[in-house]
Amino acid sequence: MDNDLQQLLNDGATAEKSGYVIRAVDVKRVYRNGEVETHALRGASLDVKRAEYLSIMGPSGSGKTTFFNMIGGLDRPSSGKVYIDQVDIAQLDPYELAWLRCRKVGYIFQSFNLIQVMSCIENVMLPMSFAGVSGEDARDKAMDILERVGLADRALHKPSEMSGGQQQRVAVARALANSPDIVLADEPTANLDLKTGEEIIELFWKLRSDLGVTIITATHDLKMLKRSDRIVWIEDGRISKISTPDEMQIQIEEVH
Amino acid sequence: MEQIGKQVKLPLGRALQIAVQGIRIRFGRSLVTVSGVVLGVAFFMSNVTSQLIKQAIADEREQRQTLNLMLTLMKSEIGDLSGKTVALATFGETTVSERDLLAVLRKTPGLTLGAPEALGGKAHLLLVLGAGPATASPDILTAGMAQPVLLDSLAERAYPSAKPGSSLAQVRRELFFGRESEEQADKLKTQAEQATFRTLWIGIISILVTIIGIANALLMSVTERFREIGTMKCLGAMSAFIRKLFLIESAMLGFAGAVIGTALGTLLSFAGYGLTFGFGLITAALNVGGLLVAAAACIAGGTVLSMLAAIYPANFAARMVPASALRTNV
Numbered sequence: 001m002d003n004d005l006q007q008l009l010n011d012g013a014t015a016e017k018s019g020y021v022i023r024a025v026d027v028k029r030v031y032r033n034g035e036v037e038t039h040a041l042r043g044a045s046l047d048v049k050r051a052e053y054l055s056i057m058g059p060s061g062s063g064k065t066t067f068f069n070m071i072g073g074l075d076r077p078s079s080g081k082v083y084i085d086q087v088d089i090a091q092l093d094p095y096e097l098a099w100l101r102c103r104k105v106g107y108i109f110q111s112f113n114l115i116q117v118m119s120c121i122e123n124v125m126l127p128m129s130f131a132g133v134s135g136e137d138a139r140d141k142a143m144d145i146l147e148r149v150g151l152a153d154r155a156l157h158k159p160s161e162m163s164g165g166q167q168q169r170v171a172v173a174r175a176l177a178n179s180p181d182i183v184l185a186d187e188p189t190a191n192l193d194l195k196t197g198e199e200i201i202e203l204f205w206k207l208r209s210d211l212g213v214t215i216i217t218a219t220h221d222l223k224m225l226k227r228s229d230r231i232v233w234i235e236d237g238r239i240s241k242i243s244t245p246d247e248m249q250i251q252i253e254e255v256h
Numbered sequence: 257m258e259q260i261g262k263q264v265k266l267p268l269g270r271a272l273q274i275a276v277q278g279i280r281i282r283f284g285r286s287l288v289t290v291s292g293v294v295l296g297v298a299f300f301m302s303n304v305t306s307q308l309i310k311q312a313i314a315d316e317r318e319q320r321q322t323l324n325l326m327l328t329l330m331k332s333e334i335g336d337l338s339g340k341t342v343a344l345a346t347f348g349e350t351t352v353s354e355r356d357l358l359a360v361l362r363k364t365p366g367l368t369l370g371a372p373e374a375l376g377g378k379a380h381l382l383l384v385l386g387a388g389p390a391t392a393s394p395d396i397l398t399a400g401m402a403q404p405v406l407l408d409s410l411a412e413r414a415y416p417s418a419k420p421g422s423s424l425a426q427v428r429r430e431l432f433f434g435r436e437s438e439e440q441a442d443k444l445k446t447q448a449e450q451a452t453f454r455t456l457w458i459g460i461i462s463i464l465v466t467i468i469g470i471a472n473a474l475l476m477s478v479t480e481r482f483r484e485i486g487t488m489k490c491l492g493a494m495s496a497f498i499r500k501l502f503l504i505e506s507a508m509l510g511f512a513g514a515v516i517g518t519a520l521g522t523l524l525s526f527a528g529y530g531l532t533f534g535f536g537l538i539t540a541a542l543n544v545g546g547l548l549v550a551a552a553a554c555i556a557g558g559t560v561l562s563m564l565a566a567i568y569p570a571n572f573a574a575r576m577v578p579a580s581a582l583r584t585n586v
């Protein structure tokens with residue numbers, strides 16, 4: 001689509017809501033396992049502004065990963081709607097959905113999900129190849145990104161030859177492969193030592209301020225929480241509270 | 257702001273490249289899958305080869321038996337063949353055994369072979385070969401022979417103008433070259449039918465074994481990679497691409513397995529029968545054309561079966577919701 005036309009469409013349709021890159025409206029997700037029903041999400045609504053840095057907090061099993069799957073287009077809600085750039089993603093055809101997963105969103109999974117049989121750089125190049133980019137261009141770009149996460153010298157290693165922290169950084173690099181607008185990171189610093197953890201936070205911060213990338217992370221990392229614009233609390237499948245880092249600071253001080 | 261676009265369809269070449277890379281990287285695991293195919297195809301091919309070899313042995317034995325019978329009869333008529341003269345009349349096509357007999361006679365030292373007219377009655381024996389009707393009367397063929405002895409490879413051959421009761425008719429001998437009596441023919445026929453039935457059964461069973469072996473190997477190789485498939489889908493792979501990837505992979509593994517299995521099955525059969533009966537006996541009358549056709553069919557069949565076996569798991573994997581594919585732990 002040429003730029004003018006795109007501009008026109010955007011201006012018309014998004015006069016009011018254009019700030020929201022992701023909108024979740026009363027999203028519910030029930031897992032059925034035979035007789036057992038698990039209500040992982042019981043109606044979560046959230047508006048995320050463009051270039052916002054959002055942290056999601058909540059105890060284990062509260063539905064953070066499920067919520068990420070919903071807003072990232074990896075799973076369909078049992079009820080409720082998810083809009084990405086004002087488009088109801090339930091309406092997307094498989095090509096558009098794949099495009100969205102490939103270019104619009106970069107995922108960092110809680111369990112990394114690196115392809116074990118591929119080297120570090122091949123993992124980073126994989127989303128590029130799905131986007132139709134391959135060969136030297138892809139290799140150069142992958143190398144660039146690996147350098148930014150401090151793994152250039154490990155490019156040819158397999159995930160099994162790396163530490164948890166290093167694997168996590170490969171996962172970060174892979175999420176950035178196609179320059180996504182949105183980064184969804186499920187506990188990205190959980191396995192990192194203090195220094196690399198801070199480097200990743202710095203990287204996210206830069207992505208957000210330099211390139212306007214929207215960052216959403218599930219985390220318990222205080223440093224990460226402090227840098228975020230808003231903190232969303234999920235409890236038992238519901239969003240119980242949305243606060244700013246300053247408010248949270250006060251709460252933590254109150255506890256101590 | 258960027259609108260949502262459509263994912264590009266990756267060309268087949270890219271799927272091929274990723275599939276090859278996957279096989280190369282997962283070489284050990286690929287070998288396990290291939291060996292499943294190898295086992296199935298080898299089982300089938302060794303059965304086919306065994307049948308062909310058994311047939312060859314039977315044919316070769318029959319020929320050798322017939323040859324020996326003919327030589328024995330000749331010797332019983334005129335004694336030791338060396339220094340003798342044999343007149344030879346051939347009517348129509350000769351059989352393999354008859355040709356073998358001629359080869360033996362030609363190599364016998366001191367034996368003279370020739371056409372009846374050329375020998376001018378000096379022959380000790382007239383040998384009539386071939387499957388066609390006689391075009392000359394026995395009187396003419398044995399003209400001038402002091403003690404006419406006629407050996408005919410065809411019992412029921414009709415001679416033109418053979419006078420009943422003539423001296424020649426009394427000395428006429430008949431060979432039963434592969435022309436069994438009715439009773440014998442019936443027995444052979446039921447034996448052949450039983451053999452065909454057995455072959456058919458073994459064929460069906462080995463096809464089943466082959467299919468199960470291949471399907472199992474490919475099912476395993478797909479299910480243990482659900483997580484990987486889920487990851488690929490999260491990163492933007494289309495279902496069609498996943499499906500293509502697995503079909504290409506299974507076709508390549510299937511082809512490799514089928515080629516190795518065909519070679520292995522053939523070799524094993526040959527080794528088994530060769531060591532028991534001797535390689536000369538099993539190869540002499542072997543139906544090489546049939547063996548080649550069977551090998552080609554095995555390779556094509558193994559490849560196609562592998563692809564068919566992969567369709568179900570590949571489809572299943574391709575249709576999985578990425579989030580749930582990620583949660584599977586196989």
Ligand SMILES: Nc1ncnc2c1ncn2[C@@H]1O[C@H](COP(=O)(O)OP(=O)(O)O)[C@@H](O)[C@H]1O
Nearest residue numbers: 031038040059060061062063064065066067583
């Ligand atoms: N595929 C699934 N099938 C059944 N239950 C699930 C599935 N995924 C998550 N759950 C359940 O849903 C709840 C929320 O899980 P999750 O979103 O992973 O929580 P968190 O990421 O906050 O730890 C948990 O009780 C979990 O056991």
Ligand SMILES: [Mg+2]
Nearest residue numbers: 064065110186
């Ligand atoms: Mg989780």
